[in-house]
Amino acid sequence: MGAAWAETVTLSPFPDDDPRAAAASRLKLAIQQLEDGDPEAALSNLATDERSVVFAPDLVAWTRGLAFSLLGRHQEADEAWKTIALDSSWAEDTLLRRAESALDDDRPGDALLVLKDANLPGAAGHRAHLLRARAFERRGGDGDLGQAYSSCKRIWLDSGRVTAISTDAEACMARLKGSVATSLHPSLEDEVTRSVALGSAHRNDAVVDLLGVSRAKLEEALSSAGASGMPSACTGLFQLGRAFHKKRLYTQSAPLMEVVTNACEGALAVKSQYLLAEGLSRSGQLDRAVASYTALADRFPDHSYADDGLYHGGRLLLAANRGEEARELFTRMADEFPQGDMLGKGLWGLAWAALADNQPAAALPWLERVARGDAHGANRERVLQARYWQASTLATTNTQDQGPGIEALAALVEAAPLHYYGVLALWRLSTLDPKRASSLTQRLSRLQGELRSTRSTTENDHARLKPTATPSDIFLARPGAKQAIELIRGGLSTEAGREVLRALGPKPTKTWDESTLVFAAHLLEAAADPYRSHNLLRRRFRTQFPKLAGDSFALLRAGYPLAFHDEVRAAMANFRWDPLLFQGLIREESAFAPKVVSWAGAMGLSQLMWPTAKETARKMGNSNLQRADLDDPTTNVSIGATYFDGLHRRWKGHLPLAVASYNAGPGAVGRWVKARGHLELDAFVETIPYDQTRHYVKRVLSSFQIYNMLYGDGLAVVPLRVGAVSPAIESRDPGLSGS
Incomplete structure (x- = not known):
């Protein structure tokens, strides 16, 4: 997407004669009055006729509805909330608030109607299920208690973390358990589903408590029905084994991992093999660990873990001073998986094995192969590592002619002055060629001064966009972007953040160009959200790190802000x-x-x-x-x-x-x-x-x-x-x- 939009966007406050200035001031005051517990005062500051709203109409409607609700005027709250657009960033909250308001007004049927077609993600979905459960339980019609129990169970199945909603859902299940059919109670498959959520939340003790008593049933089911007949048995045994592994109880984890990797199929078999090898390694069983890592490549050559296994096996052998065996695994990895994501690590392993054996000449070809990569791309860390060690090895092994090594060190300083290896290269160079190191230091000092001079005009300046932040016109046309700019100009920075996220969409780094991401990061910074602001660029930097040049200063500052x-x-x-x-x-x-x-x-x-x-x-x-x-x-x-x-x-x-x-x-x-x-x-x-x-x-x-x-x-x-x-x-x- 091109940055076709070239005008300067202002984030400065609205002029005093702009009607939006007064409207924003009233809305900001109303929000503060609600926080202070004075909904009557808040209502008095908000327009009653939606046609007269000139600033943030959805936020005004949301705030009015909230004030009415706090005053117990639930029908008026519902009418205010109905005016909020379905694509608004407030739409999810509005739906849930309407249901809560109906329940507060003892209208469970209306709450169920509001939530009838709601299919909300994540925490909002859990909240919707809990509201449904309350509505069904309160209505108390034929089959309603079963519906309430099922709604609470859906939260229980999907919620791994302990939250107020998950706690209420468990209390709901306990309260209604004796009043519903036993067929609705959690089955063994339900417990396995629950264990996946718990495992994702790192609640390993809870996984062991839940599935530990069911282990024999899972093993029996797997034995009698097989992996295809009882896939949940594979999942359950894997989750239990992984929980033991995470708890560092490797003697209990290993037997389960062996069962799953030998009896089950697909990703679970591969992951179990990997965790088995890792557990054996951590418990000091070197030879078995190496064999298990190697089995990943033998058994699952088409899986992305195959080259990982050879790499980790080689690492273990290298640490045990078994360099020749390590080189065999690293060489096999390079030969069989030349496009694998572990290639750089494997080649580095070969080079390091040679360096550790005091064979620098054997290390150089491997280092050179990695060093040819893109110093700003996805493998940046490994490429810079190889370039440093290639240069250092050249400089220290040929004391009669250190020139090539010194030149390589200097080139690395110039190519990566922002990285650990670039800094390390400069200090290394200072011991070999102080004059060359001094010259490079002067160059970096001048660049630092240039950065300092540009910083004074841009740092913490939200009144105007940085000149390099020229966003896509498609992004600016999105309602969320327009609304975010309006809210920032109106002094409602906290509320602006959610609008920026709405405009960016679910995969911003894959959707927008760098200028748009810098622009969005600037908006989020102005919205007092440094976490999301810098993370937009942080994710982008993983695949393409910017060079230190004038046109990247704003990009780097957005990714490395002076937050807090x-x-x-x-x-x-x-x-x-x-x-x-x-x-x-x-x-x-x-x-x-x-x-x-x-x-x-x-x-x-x-x-x-x-x-x-x-x-x-x-x-x-x-x-x-x-x-x-x-x-x-x-x-x-x-x-x-x-x-x-x-x-x-x-x-x-x-x-x-x-x-x-x-x-x-x-x-x-x-x-x-x-x-x-x-x-x-x-x-x-x-x-x-x-x-x-x-x-x-x-x-x-x-x-x-x-x-x-x-x-x-x-x-x-x-x-x-x-x-x-x-x-x-x-x-x-x-x-x-x-x-």
Whole structure:
């Protein structure tokens, strides 16, 4: 889609003489009055004749209906809500509110009529089922209790997370169970369906509780009817086995995975084989794990997990210093799956196996093959990794002629100045050719200055769109986009966010060009939604990361915004490290979602585990911290920054070790330093045994470098202490002349 629309869009407030200015002011006041519990005052501020509404008619109708409902004037509420367009972003809420209002007015039949054709997704659908159940139960006609029970059971089947609605649904089932036919009670197949929802929500204990007592029945059903006769038995045994696996009870998981992979078909058989291999690996059964991983390629060569199996098997052998066997699996993977998504990892495995065996010449062909890829495309991480190690190997193995290696390192700095490997290359270059490193540093410093000069005219400026954000005219023609701009101009930024999402549609990164995505991200930023704002570009960056050039500055700033930066700067006031480091860290931890909770229980912007947060808060003088307090950005960032500062001091400012400790814990990092502290920084990071932590260190340091270039005014590259890790802990951060 072309960016045909070229006029400047204003987000500035409506002029005082524009009728929309007064209408927006009245609507904003009415919404506040509703929040303050004064619906009468809210009604007095809203137009009563829909023909006189000049601003946000659906939002006005929604607000009027809500005010009437709170006053118990349910028929008037219903009349107001009926005027809302079916394609409005308020349509779902309106439907549900109309049903609730009818129930509040003791009209269960009307509530059922409102919901008759409702087919709402997700949480809205669960709410609709619960309202149906209440309406059927209250009406109490022939068969109505069974209908109520069935509506509650639909929520129970589909809702894995514990919510107020799911809790009400379970209470409804318990209350009505004795009054309905036993044929409506959950069957074994229903329990299996429920287990899928629980497993998706990571409620592994609940899966074990639900299916543990039914295991014998599932195994018997599978044995007697076979996979085709009883497919739910395969699903149930898989879900139970996976729950044990997630609970790290591998001795209980493995037998179930073996049953499913041998007796069942399709995706379940493949996934079971994979989890079986993973469980065997984690429980220290190396040879069985390698055999199970290899079986993925042997048994399921057409599945996307086939090359994964060979890669992970090779990784295990490599870690066990069985390099020749590892090379056999990596070579097989490259030969049999040349188009597989694990090819880059496999070729890297071959190269690393050679490097680990001190055979650099054997590593170079594999590195070169990966390094030829697109440094900005979907395999960016692997390509830059290969280019760094190719350059470093060339520079260090031929001491008589380091020129090719130095040139390759310099080329990597120029190609990827925003990435961990680009920064690493510059610091590596500073030890080999200080003059060349100084020249590159000066170039980066000038670019940083250019970014700083452009930032002053665009940062936090919602009055006009950034010049590069030229949206598609098709996007601007969508009602949601028009409404969002109107709401932002009227000062109703929170309400604008949902309109932007409506305009974007379900798959925005596949639908819109980059200019439109930057425009939409800018709207979401203006709508006080940094999570969705930057995530629009974050998803796009996974497949095509922008080059650091003038026409990409706005794109990069939208993807790396200064969200919650006031809180970050306040938390950093007494610390001796750059606030932009923690800005990058919370971007990678929580994606700027202040109330997010991870599957492991980490909470808020800084993704704090409760014991860590509680202990850190106590050291800060707060002995009364509550879990809910971590939803507050100021509190969360303050505790997270204080905890990180302790790690930073523990490792005496050694940045990669402090970052790794934030993810894996200082104890684990201490063990790694004790075992491999003699390795240079680049090799030490590559050999971090936790996949998540190894990638995390690179992501956070890359984000820090991007924030540093976009918003910093100090050294143009983040400080990395190259050289052996253990001695570097006692040294100071390096400097570069020319910065």
